[in-house]
Amino acid sequence: MAGCGSGHGGQRSWTSARDLARRAGERASVAVRELPSEEASGAVLGTDVRALTGLPAFDAAAMDGFAVSGPGPWSPVGVGLAGAPVACAGLAPGEAVEIATGARVPKGTEAVLPYELAERSGGRVTGPAETGRHVRWAGEEITPGETVLTRGAIVGPAVLGLAAALGHETLPVLLPRVAVIVTGEEVTTSGLSGEGYVRDAIGPMLPGLVAWAGGRVEGIRHMGDDRDALVTAITGARADVVVVCGSSSKGPADHLRAALAEVGAEVLVDGVACRPGHPQVLARSGDTLFVGLPGNPGAALVAALTLLVPLLSAMSGRPDPSREPVPAPVVGEVTAHPRDTRLVAVRLEGERALPVGHDRPANLRGAALADAYAVIPPGWRGGEAELVRLP
Numbered sequence: 001m002a003g004c005g006s007g008h009g010g011q012r013s014w015t016s017a018r019d020l021a022r023r024a025g026e027r028a029s030v031a032v033r034e035l036p037s038e039e040a041s042g043a044v045l046g047t048d049v050r051a052l053t054g055l056p057a058f059d060a061a062a063m064d065g066f067a068v069s070g071p072g073p074w075s076p077v078g079v080g081l082a083g084a085p086v087a088c089a090g091l092a093p094g095e096a097v098e099i100a101t102g103a104r105v106p107k108g109t110e111a112v113l114p115y116e117l118a119e120r121s122g123g124r125v126t127g128p129a130e131t132g133r134h135v136r137w138a139g140e141e142i143t144p145g146e147t148v149l150t151r152g153a154i155v156g157p158a159v160l161g162l163a164a165a166l167g168h169e170t171l172p173v174l175l176p177r178v179a180v181i182v183t184g185e186e187v188t189t190s191g192l193s194g195e196g197y198v199r200d201a202i203g204p205m206l207p208g209l210v211a212w213a214g215g216r217v218e219g220i221r222h223m224g225d226d227r228d229a230l231v232t233a234i235t236g237a238r239a240d241v242v243v244v245c246g247s248s249s250k251g252p253a254d255h256l257r258a259a260l261a262e263v264g265a266e267v268l269v270d271g272v273a274c275r276p277g278h279p280q281v282l283a284r285s286g287d288t289l290f291v292g293l294p295g296n297p298g299a300a301l302v303a304a305l306t307l308l309v310p311l312l313s314a315m316s317g318r319p320d321p322s323r324e325p326v327p328a329p330v331v332g333e334v335t336a337h338p339r340d341t342r343l344v345a346v347r348l349e350g351e352r353a354l355p356v357g358h359d360r361p362a363n364l365r366g367a368a369l370a371d372a373y374a375v376i377p378p379g380w381r382g383g384e385a386e387l388v389r390l391p
Helices: 014-027 157-165 200-214 227-236 256-262 296-315 364-370
Strands: 033-036 063-068 076-081 096-101 111-114 119-121 124-126 147-148 170-174 177-183 216-223 241-245 266-270 271-274 279-284 288-293 323-330 341-349 352-355 372-376 383-389
Touching: 014 266, 014 271, 014 296, 014 341, 076 124, 096 111, 147 157, 177 200, 177 227, 200 216, 200 241, 200 296, 216 227, 227 256, 241 296, 256 266, 256 279, 256 288, 271 296, 288 296, 296 364, 323 341, 323 372, 341 364, 341 383, 352 372, 364 383
Parallel strands: 076 096, 177 216, 177 241, 241 288, 271 341, 323 352
Antiparallel strands: 033 170, 063 096, 063 111, 119 124, 266 279, 279 288, 323 383, 341 352, 341 372, 372 383
């Protein structure tokens, strides 16, 4: 494993930090939320889901043709269309109703004779109708009250469609709420960087990353470098996870550690022996978890993949989407750091990982060009490396 053991200077190794974040997520208490179906997409079901109605809900034609009763020939007695009242109260033997796919069949229907097999002559219909064929019988797919989806299933398009068909307008999901606080007097949210100001790149990056990991950003707040304001912000955040960007180092404007101490948080990770992204923090206070990310966007992305993604995926009960189980040979000039684990942006070509460059801490260009990060432990001398997938 890359970067096993303890880090230097009190920092954790990259691997142990990721493992600890995952365990913290598994122990976290996340409430199951009943959300409107359109807001539940991508979340994980927090409880089993049962059918509120059968599927089909009524006996319906599976093909265009004639609903028939008894042996032929049959005399047509009406026309049945989807969404319209049933064509007649019931069919007697020898009677038929011309019917459209999806229309409710009358009582007494034994089969639907498709148009392509039907022959009309002298006002009567004949053809090879097989008993039970081409009718969707009520409840034959799903019975009312049946468990159709189980806790832990990811709410994808098919799940949303099935839930709607069964009468559900809301779904019970595990969807950790994430509040993002971006600090820095120099950070601006519009216009061009320049004259001492930099455009925020971390705020726009995090919602997609959080959703990929199984959470949802419910607010992004920008603020300066005031300690008291930061304490107020993290205390007032109504979230399962509070992500603080840009205050995780140990400079004069970095107040996260002091703010965490003031709210009585237990620090689980205080720095990770990796490059980029080593000044990162994981802490816990009651049911709230805190993740501190560096202010440089490239370093923040690596730190988020190190702590935030494993944490959120565990909290939402899903596998870590960044974990790539198969290592890959790294082809190109890559030098290991003497003490820390390096994460190198790579493009995947077949089974090979090719470094793309442009992976300095303040730069997202390499990540934008890459499929993954290659995990390069201290002492690495080439060959295969573990991969961390990018969204």
